[in-house]
Amino acid sequence: xxxxxILRKLLMAAMLVFLSTLGTLLCRxxxxxxxxxxxxxxxxxxxxxRIRIYEFTDFACPACRTANAHMKDLLRVYKDSVRLxxxxxxxxxxxxxxxDAAASADCAGRQGKFTEYADLLFENQQNWAFAKEQPxxxxxxxxxxxxDLSAFEKCADEETTLRQIKLDIAExxxxxxxxxxxxxxxxxxxxGAGQLLDLAKRFDNLLKELKN
Amino acid sequence: MNEKTKxxxxxxxxxxxxxxxxxxxxxxxxxxxxxxxYAIEAYRVVPQGFALLSALTVPWLEIYLGVFLxxxxxxxxxxxxxxxxxxxxxxxxxxALLRHLPITSxxxxxxxxxxxxxxxxxxxxLLLGLAALAFKYGKRIxxxxxxxxxxxxx
Numbered sequence: 001x002x003x004x005x006i007l008r009k010l011l012m013a014a015m016l017v018f019l020s021t022l023g024t025l026l027c028r029x030x031x032x033x034x035x036x037x038x039x040x041x042x043x044x045x046x047x048x049x050r051i052r053i054y055e056f057t058d059f060a061c062p063a064c065r066t067a068n069a070h071m072k073d074l075l076r077v078y079k080d081s082v083r084l085x086x087x088x089x090x091x092x093x094x095x096x097x098x099x100d101a102a103a104s105a106d107c108a109g110r111q112g113k114f115t116e117y118a119d120l121l122f123e124n125q126q127n128w129a130f131a132k133e134q135p136x137x138x139x140x141x142x143x144x145x146x147x148d149l150s151a152f153e154k155c156a157d158e159e160t161t162l163r164q165i166k167l168d169i170a171e172x173x174x175x176x177x178x179x180x181x182x183x184x185x186x187x188x189x190x191x192g193a194g195q196l197l198d199l200a201k202r203f204d205n206l207l208k209e210l211k212n
Numbered sequence: 213m214n215e216k217t218k219x220x221x222x223x224x225x226x227x228x229x230x231x232x233x234x235x236x237x238x239x240x241x242x243x244x245x246x247x248x249x250y251a252i253e254a255y256r257v258v259p260q261g262f263a264l265l266s267a268l269t270v271p272w273l274e275i276y277l278g279v280f281l282x283x284x285x286x287x288x289x290x291x292x293x294x295x296x297x298x299x300x301x302x303x304x305x306x307x308a309l310l311r312h313l314p315i316t317s318x319x320x321x322x323x324x325x326x327x328x329x330x331x332x333x334x335x336x337x338l339l340l341g342l343a344a345l346a347f348k349y350g351k352r353i354x355x356x357x358x359x360x361x362x363x364x365x366x
Contacts, residue, residue, distance in 0.1 A: 009286060013286065020275050020276060021272075024241050024242070024275060036243060
């Protein structure tokens with residue numbers, strides 16, 4: 001009798017464990033739950049915007065460069081309705097300097113020049129992306145933007161800077177990001193500039209729906 | 213205090229504690245484990261590798277304990293384990309306070325935001341009180357009670 005009682009309880013426990021695991025994993029997969037915001041210097045648009053975009057990008061990826069231009073247009077056109085959280089997702093296995101580029105961009109961001117630095121990285125991608133040695137361009141861009149160079153260099157090696165990027169990567173992994181650029185527009189996934197623009201065509205309708 | 217009041221208190225404690233555990237565990241499982249691991253490392257008690265292992269397991273343990281507490285399955289055991297976990301968290305917070313460690317996020321409800329260690333310690337002690345109530349009086353409206361009554365009828 002007692003064994004049967006314990007077995008029943010164990011069976012129920014197994015069912016509860018299974019259901020709660022499944023529920024949690026589904027929430028994780030479909031981005032249900034709070035989203036990790038990016039640092040302020042790589043968050044764009046008003047905090048109360050109805051359209052929220054999370055962009056996972058690699059500075060050395062050509063498709064990301066194309067998408068960056070489109071994203072700028074979207075932010076300009078929908079400046080009151082779109083909030084962009086820029087996330088790093090350096091594909092270090094194919095782009096050896098992506099991680100360093102992301103760290104440099106964040107360090108420029110800490111000095112208020114993230115966008116400008118990111119633009120330089122994208123524009124001159126072919127100069128540094130496949131360099132055999134540590135690209136000197138990262139420091140050159142910092143000079144060009146008149147950043148505090150000693151603070152910039154110190155920041156690029158700091159654990160907090162590197163951790164922030166590693167967290168972005170881990171977040172992308174949880175969300176199943178496996179190529180760049182990947183966007184999540186109000187939770188909906190778009191991979192590449194083409195899919196982003198497809199979603200963007202519906203922004204007007206989406207804004208109307210969200211308003212009603 | 214009559215039996216009914218005790219039962220109601222026990223039930224409320226079980227539900228509140230279960231809800232808090234599920235919420236805390238959920239916030240951590242939908243975020244990167246590394247985030248919680250960094251928060252654990254800040255307490256300077258466990259080595260780096262163990263911090264990541266804890267960050268991967270503790271949130272799931274919290275979710276399961278929360279579900280068991282709400283369902284009232286293995287009620288006393290779940291409340292006891294929840295209490296032990298809370299006592300462990302309280303110990304971590306207390307040593308951080310005593311050592312004046314620069315804890316920016318306690319990691320309790322995800323690592324992105326948090327209150328001061330002192331506030332979190334106070335909150336932990338309250339939850340520990342709820343765990344004690346759930347342990348002692350938490351049998352009302354539970355799967356444990358349902359199974360017992362079912363067996364009596366068999």
